[in-house]
Amino acid sequence: MTRAVEYDVVVLGAGPTGENVAGRVREAGLSVAVVESELVGGECSYWACMPSKALLRPVIARADARRTPGLRDAAAGELDVAAVLAHRDAEAAHWKDDGQVAWVESVGARLYRGHGRLRGPRTVVVDGPEGEHHVLTARHAVAVCTGTRPALPELPGLAGAKAWTSREATSARSAPGRLAIVGGGVVAVEMATAWQALGSHVTLLVRGSGVLERMEPFAGEHVLAALRDAGADVRTGASVTALVRQDGGPVTVVMEGGDTVEADEVLFATGRAPRTDDLGLETVGLDPGDWLSVDDSLRVVGHDWLYGVGDVNRRALMTHQGKYQARIAGDVIAARAAGNSSLATGRWGAHAATADHAAQPQVVFTDPEVGAVGLTLAQAERAGHRVRAVDQDLTSVAGAGLYGDDYRGHARLVVDLDRQVLLGATFVGPGTGELLHSATIAVAGEVPLDRLWHAVPAYPTLSEIWLRLLEAYREA
Incomplete structure (x- = not known):
């Protein structure tokens, strides 16, 4: 049976990015269909962010305990692998998407299970799991939020x-x-x-x-x-x-x-490779299997109704950035649907994903953790900025010694010498992931260094490394 239905917006992919696009346009009063061929919630919920961090959390907690006097002996044993895997299973919702489906339905979006493909401008056909066939037409926009898959090399065996x-x-x-x-x-x-x-x-x-x-x-x-x-x-x-x-x-x-x-x-x-090889991109003049090229409003170049949001555009392959793009894309779609022709698409405007270029944060959950935002020194130099790197050993602050014995870590700020703002920051050491958002605010807000001098870090915390870095910059 074939059913044809019209919506304001059709979203391909129900991972965190697709969910956020759907939620945003629903808040604006637009009708939306969401198409998903696997589990609602996407890669992050079941095979990436959530299960991987559930595996890593006890590993990091034990490492921290072994650095702490009074806990070292108690933490000397092996991890309970069965318990760790059981917790991982719970964090991945046992690979069942009931909760995510309930959320989609709660915002008033219509979920279509099955594989969706474009069939010309503003049209998506969905082949359902039981042979049903749906033709969905979008009055205003189709958002491709299908993410990525592992890229494997061609190797014998x-x-x-x-x-x-x-x-x-x-x-x-x-x-x-x-x-x-x-x-x-x-x-x-x-x-x-x-x-x-x-x-x-x-x-x-x-x-x-x-x-x-x-x-x-x-x-x-x-x-x-x-x-x-x-x-x-x-x-x-x-x-x-x-x-x-x-x-x-x-x-x-x-x-x-x-x-x-x-x-x-x-x-x-x-x-990773984009999940675009079987989406019908050829029916709208795009190459199947390619990353989607988009502008800062997340609209696919050359198409005023098609959006590529999240990993599929290769701007920033991280869940939080995909959700950030989704919020912007949703607002852009809603504004254009309302006839607003004066969008704020300039740098740091409400309708521009500027952070993808200038303030993209990332935490690597190893031991030690790595937290980084913005440009590295090499990236800033290649971009033509006149910069200086300011480095400090994290053991220079009292909070490091209190965090644990034999603490090892390093911090770097990349300073734009012409504007006296930060272009990037990197922290390596146990617990440094929690330092990252302050750096993200400083980079995204382009906070002048003279004003950062008045952001007093609490003693004795790891955050005091900010004071040491600013002191080192002033003394250079």
């Missing part, structure tokens, strides 16, 4: 090796005895941290010279040192050329030069 991706790594039912991880980005180091602590012997195979290479170099250096201290075998300059697994036994990872690593499972954390 990859399919037969049954390699893990991030999904298997966050939903595994037990800790493999030996886990090889290929990659050097956030997923690779977080999963190395988690599974090493949960009992796996981890071998991390990094093609480059270090990890977290898009961040300040010292961030990756601290994380690599900690992984090695925890017992992980970290090999840089390791280029994987093939995989071999026979009869369900161990997998052999073959590297350039002939070296091999044997493991019970192998995880490929080698990047």
